[in-house]
Amino acid sequence: MSKTEFKAESKRLLEMMINSIYTQKEIFLRELISNASDAIDKIYYRALTDENLTFDKDSYYIKVVADKENRLLTISDTGIGMTKEDLENNLGTIAKSGSFAFKKENELKDGHDIIGQFGVGFYSAFMVADVVTVISKALGSEEAYKWESEGAEGYTIVPCEKETVGTEIIMKIKENTEDESYDEFLEEYRLKGIVKKYSDFIRYPIKMDVTGRRPKEDNESEFEDYQEEQTINSMVPIWRKNKNELTTEDYENFYAEKHYGYDKPIKHIHISVDGTIRYNAILFIPEKTPFDYYSKDFEKGLELYSSGVLIMNKCADLLPDYFSFVKGMVDSEDLSLNISREMLQHDRQLKMIAKNIKSKIKSQLQTLLKNEREMYVQFFESFGRQLKFGVYNDFGMNKDELQDLLMFYSSKEKKLVTLDEYVSRMPEEQKYIYYASGESIERIDRLPQTEVVTEKGYEILYFTDDIDEFAIKMLTAYQEKEFKSVSSGNLGIDEEASKENETDDHENKELLDAMKNILTDKVKDVRISKRLKSHPVCLSTDGEVTIEMEKILQAMPD
Ligand code: ADP
Ligand code: MG
Numbered sequence: 001m002s003k004t005e006f007k008a009e010s011k012r013l014l015e016m017m018i019n020s021i022y023t024q025k026e027i028f029l030r031e032l033i034s035n036a037s038d039a040i041d042k043i044y045y046r047a048l049t050d051e052n053l054t055f056d057k058d059s060y061y062i063k064v065v066a067d068k069e070n071r072l073l074t075i076s077d078t079g080i081g082m083t084k085e086d087l088e089n090n091l092g093t094i095a096k097s098g099s100f101a102f103k104k105e106n107e108l109k110d111g112h113d114i115i116g117q118f119g120v121g122f123y124s125a126f127m128v129a130d131v132v133t134v135i136s137k138a139l140g141s142e143e144a145y146k147w148e149s150e151g152a153e154g155y156t157i158v159p160c161e162k163e164t165v166g167t168e169i170i171m172k173i174k175e176n177t178e179d180e181s182y183d184e185f186l187e188e189y190r191l192k193g194i195v196k197k198y199s200d201f202i203r204y205p206i207k208m209d210v211t212g213r214r215p216k217e218d219n220e221s222e223f224e225d226y227q228e229e230q231t232i233n234s235m236v237p238i239w240r241k242n243k244n245e246l247t248t249e250d251y252e253n254f255y256a257e258k259h260y261g262y263d264k265p266i267k268h269i270h271i272s273v274d275g276t277i278r279y280n281a282i283l284f285i286p287e288k289t290p291f292d293y294y295s296k297d298f299e300k301g302l303e304l305y306s307s308g309v310l311i312m313n314k315c316a317d318l319l320p321d322y323f324s325f326v327k328g329m330v331d332s333e334d335l336s337l338n339i340s341r342e343m344l345q346h347d348r349q350l351k352m353i354a355k356n357i358k359s360k361i362k363s364q365l366q367t368l369l370k371n372e373r374e375m376y377v378q379f380f381e382s383f384g385r386q387l388k389f390g391v392y393n394d395f396g397m398n399k400d401e402l403q404d405l406l407m408f409y410s411s412k413e414k415k416l417v418t419l420d421e422y423v424s425r426m427p428e429e430q431k432y433i434y435y436a437s438g439e440s441i442e443r444i445d446r447l448p449q450t451e452v453v454t455e456k457g458y459e460i461l462y463f464t465d466d467i468d469e470f471a472i473k474m475l476t477a478y479q480e481k482e483f484k485s486v487s488s489g490n491l492g493i494d495e496e497a498s499k500e501n502e503t504d505d506h507e508n509k510e511l512l513d514a515m516k517n518i519l520t521d522k523v524k525d526v527r528i529s530k531r532l533k534s535h536p537v538c539l540s541t542d543g544e545v546t547i548e549m550e551k552i553l554q555a556m557p558d
Contacts, residue, residue, distance in 0.1 A: 003154040004088075028128050029064075029191065030198035030257060031121030032075045032169055036062040037202045039079025039167060041310055043139060046080070048309065061205040064195065064232075066186045071175075073129075073185060076168040081138035087147045087157055091122060091134065121259075126151050128185050129171035135160060136167040192232055198257055201238040203308060205231040237308060239280040239331055243270050255284055258303070260327035263288040266379050269328075269364050277352045283328035283361065285368075289382045293325065300324035302357075305331035317345055318354045322390025322398060323361050325383045330357070365405055369418070377416055380407050388471040396474030403475055408461040408468070409441055411454060419478045422459060430458050431492045432484035435472065437463040448535030449486040456493055460486060487541055 040060050047055035065074045082090060125132045130150060137144035144162035149155035162168075174182040184190045188210060195206050211227045238246065238254050251268040255261065265284035272280050283302070292298045300321065301314030308331060319326055334349045344350055369376040380387075384407060391402050407416040412425075422433060434453050438444035444462045453460055463469050472483045484491065508528055515526045529538070 003156055025127045025185075026194045027198065027256075028124040029075075029185075029194045031124045033062055033064075033195065033199045033202060033206060034257060035122060036075060036077035036079055036167070037199075037204055039077055039081070040204050042080040043078075043165075045309055045311070046139070061207055062202070063207045064191055065209065066188060066191060068186045071173045071186060073171045073173055073191075074168055075171075076166065078164065078166040081141070081165045081167055082134075082136040082145075083138040083141055084143075084145045084157060086138065087134065087136065087145055091147055091149075091155070125169065125171055128173055128182055130174050131172040133170040133172075134167060135162055135170070137162045137165050139165050141165075195232045198253055200233045201236060201241075201254070202233050203235055203237060205235065206233045208232055237331070239270070239272075239282045239329065243272075246270070251282070251284075254282065255327070258327075258329070260284055261286045261288070261290065265327075266375055267364060267368060269360055271357070271360055273356065277332070277349060277356065278334055279330055279332035279353050279356075281328060281330040281353075281357060283326050283357070285361075285364070285379060286325060286327060287378065287382065289325075294385070298324070302326070303329035304335070305329060306335040307331070307333050311335070312344070315344070315350075317350060318357060320354075320358055320390070320398070321393065322387055322402060323358065325386060326361055362401065362405070369405065377407070380405075380416065385465060385467060388465065388467045391471040392467060392474050399475050403478060406471075408435070408463065411450070411460040411462065413459075417461075422461065423479045423481055425459070426481070427457060430456075431481070433461065433478060433481045434458055434484055434486055434491075435461040435463050435469070436486045437469050440464055447486070448538035451535070452493060453486050453491065485541070487539065489541065 040062070043053075044055050044060070047053040060078050062075065062077045065076070066072075067074070132149055134147040135144060136147070144160050145157055146160040147155055147157050173185050174180075176182055188208065192208060192210070195208075199206060207229050209227055210230045211225065213223050213225050216222045216224050238250060248268075251270075252264055255265050255268075261284075263286055266287045267285045269281070269283040269285075271283070281302070290298065299314050299316070300319050301312075301316040302318045303310060304312040304315040304318065315330070318330060330353060332349065332353060335344075335347065365376070365379070368379065387402050387405055391399050391406070403419060407418055408422075409415065410417040410422065419433070426433075436444045436447055436450050438447060441462055441464060444450065444460075444464070450460055463472070469485075476482065512526045512528070516523070519526065523539075
């Protein structure tokens with residue numbers, strides 16, 4: 001029988017995964033259990049929307065069986081199963097090159113859970129197993145198939161016998177080596193611990209045959225050995241639990257389990273609303289910008305559940321674009337199960353939930369800014385750009401929502417400050433909020449135009465992001481103070497200056513005219529300026545569009 005080769009990229013990735021720096025092998029179990037749970041979800045969802053199917057809750061479960069003697073660990077489920085094509089398509093291709101490149105870039109950063117970010121969870125089985133066998137029978141299919149692989153070399157698929165619908169994953173656990181022990185993955189207590197740690201909230205029973213010793217029922221002074229099937233997980237989804245019972249670690253585990261990101265979230269928001277709208281949600285503000293965040297590949301959205309059943313992976317309508325970095329899930333009893341994507345967009349309940357979520361995120365960010373400034377700065381460095389885009393987009397419709405969340409680098413503080421902080425320390429006679437645009441802080445520091453403003457003791461906001469000035473144009477003012485570029489014609493600083501300029505201009509007319517002639521196409525006018533301190537010359541603009549904005553507009557594709 002010939003082996004089908006993994007696609008070239010898959011092979012590379014698989015080798016790398018298996019041999020790379022995993023700090024935590026135990027997560028393979030989490031991955032396989034969540035696949036099993038997904039598979040049961042699918043059958044459950046089908047039954048709810050298909051009259052010909054019924055879902056008898058008791059017959060759906062996941063089972064973990066360890067066979068120490070033969071070093072076999074089996075995870076079986078009564079989920080939807082896989083056809084031959086499913087086995088080929090789902091287990092035969094691993095990640096695409098984009099993820100591969102990302103992995104390479106991040107290879108050296110230790111301590112991250114690397115599997116999660118690809119959705120290649122299944123392959124984590126090879127971290128602990130030499131051989132992985134998958135026996136599966138799909139719902140509605142007469143045949144069952146066996147997929148088998150020893151890792152990077154490829155896989156085989158043959159027909160086989162299996163009575164019931166579902167999937168069995170059988171792992172031949174590796175032998176211990178000098179520095180690595182694998183025996184633990186055959187130990188009952190250890191497996192139980194891993195299930196509890198990562199998969200406690202899985203909604204279906206995860207069963208194990210547990211052995212132990214206990215007092216006899218009829219005579220408590222005598223003991224007996226027992227073996228019985230037990231359900232290991234509590235089955236209560238984390239979002240239905242009481243916040244007080246949960247630790248930050250629980251939320252972080254959920255974040256990793258769900259593959260929301262490979263970082264640790266900065267903050268979680270646990271919402272339980274029980275009023276005119278009813279829903280539970282767990283939202284996360286990630287720490288790091290996802291590698292594709294500012295690309296068109298990035299898809300925003302929250303997972304959407306209807307009474308505990310997943311109905312959509314990325315419901316975009318739940319998040320405004322400017323909060324697109326938020327990850328998490330929403331579960332509501334008020335949504336119908338077989339609602340279509342189009343109908344969902346117009347769903348009143350969903351709109352109300354979205355509005356509610358938006359304000360919760362905003363107030364969480366405000367609290368963070370107020371109480372945990374360093375964390376907020378970290379957040380802003382990752383996602384501030386998106387907030388600024390938010391101000392700019394929709395013709396500034398969201399400016400009231402977002403302006404207090406913005407931060408800019410300050411000439412005075414030499415760090416990020418808010419607009420409120422700027423305005424609150426403005427000297428009384430200062431009319432405008434001054435800003436200077438440039439490529440970097442160092443470059444702006446050297447701008448001749450900043451001198452006259454800083455000499456007055458006024459603070460300048462440094463705009464180094466190309467979106468900054470565009471966003472500010474949408475705000476036009478903050479607390480009734482208008483924004484003013486330090487390179488604009490009239491700085492509103494010295495009333496007398498302009499008059500003096502006129503006489504100076506008059507006296508030096510010949511020189512100025514000569515200069516203007518030489519620079520004909522390059523400048524509109526040449527004038528004497530009182531604005532310069534230690535620099536001989538500077539460029540300034542009259543109109544709305546500053547030099548920096550012009551540069552950006554010119555660089556934009558038409
Ligand atoms: P992901 O879960 O992120 O899609 P995985 O590598 O974990 O990636 O799994 C790949 C695919 O294989 C799944 O999407 C699913 O279609 C299929 N699969 C894996 N395990 C099972 C299972 N126990 N039952 C049914 N399908 C499965
Ligand atoms: Mg998976």
